[in-house]
Amino acid sequence: MIRAIPRGQVMGYGEVAAKAGLPGRARLVAKLLGANEDRSLPWHRVLRSDGRIALPEGSAGWREQGQRLRAEGVQVENGRVRRERPARDLDAEIWAPR
Template sequence: MPRGQVAGYGHIARRAGLPGRARLVARILSGNEDAKLPWHRILRSDGRIALPEGSAGWREQVQRLRAEGVVVENGRVRMPAADASLDAMIWGPG
């Protein structure tokens, strides 16, 4: 996921060839130990941060997103339209 952009867990699951496995993506990211992996760019489908509000992880995710220019209001980010991906533009609804 490029800097300054966000996606939902389900979107990442579909891109990985695992439609319907959003929770698997969330579980994998929660166990991540690679500091370079941009876990903070992945959110719930409604744009909410999945971590408990006010927790250290929640605050870190907000800070990282804002540092990349992403607008975060009340723990929520405006998500891109579902068909805004390059795949959708080329291949149509999937």
């Protein structure tokens, strides 16, 4: 699923998990990415649900993720990408509190 995220776009950990058929498993996605050694995987396109980079602010990884996103044309300000909320599924639309 991560390889399918188009250049210049981002997804949240939870969105990746849901699209991979594992709804509610955002932490699993984060854990798998944390252990990833495949440098060709576009890991930098995965962010927290609020658009923030999940790595410790100022760390080498935090800076690298921001640089990679900017190189793809993504606007990153203070470690955060402003984006629209992901579309909700039918269950969320019906049962989520308002």
